[in-house]
Amino acid sequence: MQILGYLVAALTPYNLLLALAGVSLGTIVGALPGLSATMAVAVLVPFTFAMDPASGLIALGAIYTGAIYGGAFAAILVNTPGTPSSIATTFDGYPMARKGDGGLAITLATISSVVGGLVGAISLLLLAPPLARVALAFGPTEYFWLAIFGLTLIASLSVGNTLKGLIGACFGLFLSTIGVAVVGGDVRYTLGMQRFLGGIDLTSAIIGLYCIPVILDLVATPNPHLRAAETGGLRLAEGFRLAWANKLNVLRSSVIGTVIGILPGAGGSIAGLVSYTEARRASKDPDSFGKGNPNGVIATEAANNATVGGGFIPTLVLGIPGTPPDAIILGALLVQGIKIGPALFSAQGAVVDTFIWGLLIATVLMLPAGLLIGRYAFASVVKVPKPLLAATVALLTVIGAFAIHSNVDDVQTMVGLGLISWLLSRYGFAPSPIVLGLVLGQIAEQGFVQTYLIGHASGSLGTMFFGRPISIAIILAALATLLYPLVSQLRARNKAKTEGKAGAVQQGRDTGGVIAAGGFVILGALMLWGTGKASALGAVFPGTIAVAMIGFSLVLGFMLLRRRGAGRAPEAGLGSGTLRRIAIAALLPVWALLLSVTGFLVTSLAAFAVTMVIADYSRTSARTWIIRAIAGAAIVTGFWWIMVHVLLLRVPAGLFL
């Protein structure tokens, strides 16, 4: 009952205000790709020094949970995860929005996020000390297999296109090995360039891989970006009904999210991917996943918000941060003079319990605050004229990639990867396997090498890799995920055969696919050659990937040349928007390259204007153009001002400003 006493302590008007403000601010930050929960929490930490510890913590926790939730908006509305946690939200959220169900998707994301957040926070309140042991039961081997499990999702993500999915994953894994290796310390694949030393930044890669193709598509047609919902609005009642009908999915995903949140270093993106896989497997209609199945959104969003509460468990109980924002909050606690660790719950119980109640309250407040912001965000994406929308999305990709490290190099990497992603996706290589490889690569490699070192030292390599109970469970789950689509595919093929319809009917030769496969063979060979200089520890993982990539690509090339059904041929022709697409594809690198030459503000203003012109299809009157010009100038200058004066980023001034 003492626990309820702290509820009263958390319920002061001041704390409520902090929770509401924090959640709202967090949601907005999360919705903007590149502006992350980590950044928002880091900027606001100094302000909490002046508050009492519990209030400060509530504010930080509210921002954090809001940001994880807000990531869903960008995922649903523009196919770009606002934070890495909502990668899997794009799989079904964006298709839903394209079909006119964007409002419903936002409602579902909100409900699932709130429930997931509550499950995580309640676990933190009631079960933290015993659950913290989960973090300790996971050793390097388990992390390795968890990453492999995540990679098996590719098999189900790219049904009928498995080879291309696998090659894409190898490419993503390759990207993850660039830079200084954590284990071994080798400098790999940097081409001698400073910018690649720190590796490919995940957030800027996500922005590029997902969002650049969206921008190119935005300008290519005069059609509206999203179909406005016929039924209008957020379809609240329908959303609640749908969430209730799938309560098992909501609950399962929340539990998965909580448990994965407890694992330091795993985080919201993996939680979302794993629960997405599980939701798909449990579904009676797995083939509709990836085409706008509401359960995909529910699973991801419930899981990623559950990681917030889950992540606090090792942070508060063991003093080991579960996620990067947890790490900053941990620092803030230390500065406040609070000693975390096993003694915290007994010695500082009042602060901790008040904070957890605050987190619960903030999570509940996310429902009204999120729906309100979501309604506005949805309406503006649907209503804003396309030229303005395309230019704003392009601006946000540039700002997002820049803001992560105040670094123009990240913007250039983002644009480069984005253009590669667009080209590859034309030939059937989807961006998601690449992102999966990039997200999971480092976890897989570190887990593998650590397991090898420990197993080698004790002379028990076999048992280390395959003999540990949790590992065996994860391996079995991975096998199930891997084999399930194959089985159902076989069944479907048999059915097709008996009905006398051969699978691949009159496909044109997939020349692009053959060229891409050839390119990947060359890349794999270069990777192998590059491992020559690395130490044994640093060479084994990239070497394995290179061999796999060459193998898959050779098989793909061979199958395509024989015109077997290894993937669909690209849609014929580039369509009417080709010129505009090329114009934008040329503009973006120029934009990224000029940022530090002519200054962030001036370059972006000019590029924004050019984008609007490229994206304009109607014969727009001069008056409308003036209005758009003013709006555009206000948007660019506003974001620039926020970067310089609120986020205090070092924005390049160049020749002008």
Add this chain to the structure above:
Amino acid sequence: MKIRTVTAVLAALLAAAPFAVRAESFPSKPITYIIPFDAGGESDISARFQQTDWEKVSGQPVIIQYQPGAGGAQAWSQLNQIAGDGYTIMGINLPHIVLQPLMGSVGYKTADLVPVNFFHYTPNAIFVPKDSPYKTLAELVTYAKANPGMVTFAGSGSNSANQLGQAQFDQLAGIKTTYVPFSGTGPSVTAVLGGQTTGGFNYVTSGMNQGDAMRMLAVSAEERMPAFPDVPTFKELGYDLVGGAYRGVAVPASTPEAVRQQVSDIVTKINQQPDFIKRMQDGGFVLTDIGYKQMPDFMVRQTKEYEAGAKALGIGN
């Protein structure tokens, strides 16, 4: 009475005068303090501790930003491109800035960087989980001698202060242990707590949060730590192992001498604040007083030591 009051006030004014003048000239606006690592590590936490006293000492607040990547090399390789006006400073770590350039091309050379103050270090310590059979360092060494390579130590990163300490200890004790690098202190401590490795070669600071969940067998400080009076130093046990990771503040090479000294003085002054001293000691940090004037000698000495250590690790041959 009156005269004494006046004298006292005058004396106080005189004492405060250099400080007041400096507050007018530098800094006159907030300083940006870049941490080249992720939040939550020792570099971040010690900088956050400084942040609380920074405004009191310098008259202006400090803003902490993170620019992680390549174990710090990403940020350090860009340090000298920043304007040298003293308003952007960067955290800097030893032995990182000596070992990294030895490893290969990381975009900077040790001599390119301008550290102006190293304000603390975190000694290495050997940890074992509380249910470990090894109660003392001697027991662990005996086991390691009988079973070469079987003892595994979790530590933070490759070619880090942890690994350097492990390699030096192997040499001093005449044993062979296996170092398992993790992506930071948090994951490596998790591995120790979970019994994934025999023990950990970590910083003392990790012991602060864990209470009695981990046992500290020895610490590589000159003297026993105030926070852990019962833990012997390596020196006491007959191994000449002192050191760990030093953390400090660097400025771009274009920064004028006067400003370098001023930044260094701010850091030194914070090191004298009672609140700060207490926080740091409670956290397991050992304060040092290596200002800009002492820097050349200190860097020469440390570089020599680390280069010898690097040979033990097999780097830079």
